[in-house]
Amino acid sequence: MKPQTKQKIAFTCLGLAAVVVIIPVIVIFVILIDKGISAINWQFLSTMPRMGMRAGGIYPAIMGTVYLVSGTILVALPLGVLAAIYLVEYAKRNWWTRMIEIAIVNLAGVPSVVYGLFGMGFFVIFFKFGASILAGSLTLAIMILPVIITASKEALMSVPHSFREASLALGVSKWQTIRCVVLPNALPGILTGTILGISRAAGETAPILFTVAAFYLPRLPKSIFDQCMALPYHLYVLSTQVPNVKESLQYGTALVLVGMIFLLNLVAIIIRSHMRSKKQW
Template identity: 60%
Template sequence: MFEATQLNRRNETTQKLFRLALGGMTGILILPVILILGTLIWKGAPVISFEFLFTGPTKGMTAGGIFPALLGTILLVLVALLASVPLGVAAAIYLSEYAPNNWFTRAINLAIINLAGVPSIVHALFGVGAFVIFFKFGTSILAASLTLAIMTLPVVIVATRESLQAVPEAFREACWNMGATRWQTIRRVVLPNAVTGILTGVILEVSRTAGETAPIMFTGAAFFLPLLPQSVFDQTMALSLHLFVVSTQVPNMPEQLPYGVALVLISLVLLMNSLSIALRMYLRGKKKW
């Protein structure tokens, strides 16, 4: 009565086959990630040392460390965050909480999503035209960071808007019905509950900003500088550009050095992400609805 029929067995075989196929695809997907990280650690780790991290390059960049590039990347990311987070969060709050739902708002939203799809080299040329030439910042940290900020604004806006909209409408209604103004509602109820989602947007932005090369190449990052930048109007070295340079532009480069640079760049991104994720988990632990 309960024995398997022919059909049962055939169905079971099919389902095993698909489990294998789907699992295999996932494996193929993971493989490159493991290979990349493995190679980087395998070849790059021996190069990493205190000197490598905290001294400047020597002998035409074939020896010495990467401190100016490391510092440069951190600076570029920080200044870009300072510009894009307030701007992006403010715009997202307006679009989500104040803007009427009409064709104009929808057009703006569409434009923001499209802005995210613009290739980074186009942003780079915009940066040259706007910040380097028009605002006369020259090729500088400021110009490069603002270019990065413009490029990552859509990510911040979209992530912020989505986390604002994830706050249940019932909370807003409750506030309005007690006579709270829109701003009181945003300040006291909506923002505190959306902050984890906003942080996610910032996490995404950080990882993207730190690795970008094209937008900073023309606007503020230099191949090699003997001195550290003194202000935001100076040029700087940056890890991503430095990686490009030591991989392709310098003869007689020791084979492992570029791997070391790449490993530092990836670790930096991971470190910044983990900090944000930790903060996010902490804040999420405090909320509940």
């Protein structure tokens, strides 16, 4: 075979592989929009479900997901960033640091349903939080910690060493150097990673299944110790647990969930491109 022919075959295979990646994304969006867009209106987004979820809106599920995501950020962001700062700036290269790093990698590989069971055993039962926004947020936070730590570490390590040296050589303490030079320059990367982690947390069903999600709760939670509805679980319920639900209701819910995650990812992309255009070292 001629080299040119071989090259053509190789290019075709590579191109096909790329197309295969795009197809499911397009198909998912087309189906969701096609079947779900008719259900979406202001009432659907802003009212309580009625008639055993067969009618009305999904307002409490949207708000529940917002609460859970907020709680998750509140816990996971500081914890993850502080851990990453410790690992990058302070930890020495020894077995202890390696242990922490191995733990983080393993944490990332744990299936989400196991996080759900862990959250139920640890937060719901052991700490007696009950099935609550608190327990759910903590469970989701632990699940996305590896994502945030890894992204933050990358971001911190990408800040040039010369910035740190310059600052230290001006008689600035290490902590002040981290606060005033390293963190501001790492922040866009940290935020991008966090948002990607958060968007994963927003879509997960298994971790909230046993820790917070309410089957049918047509009111908003009053405190962090209340249960709440959440979009992914609501979708699961509509699709499998409630008979005779209009199809458009199911697809509409899915569309709202995917739309929210898409928006989060869009914010991450905007931050990242903004950061790239500003970064000049």
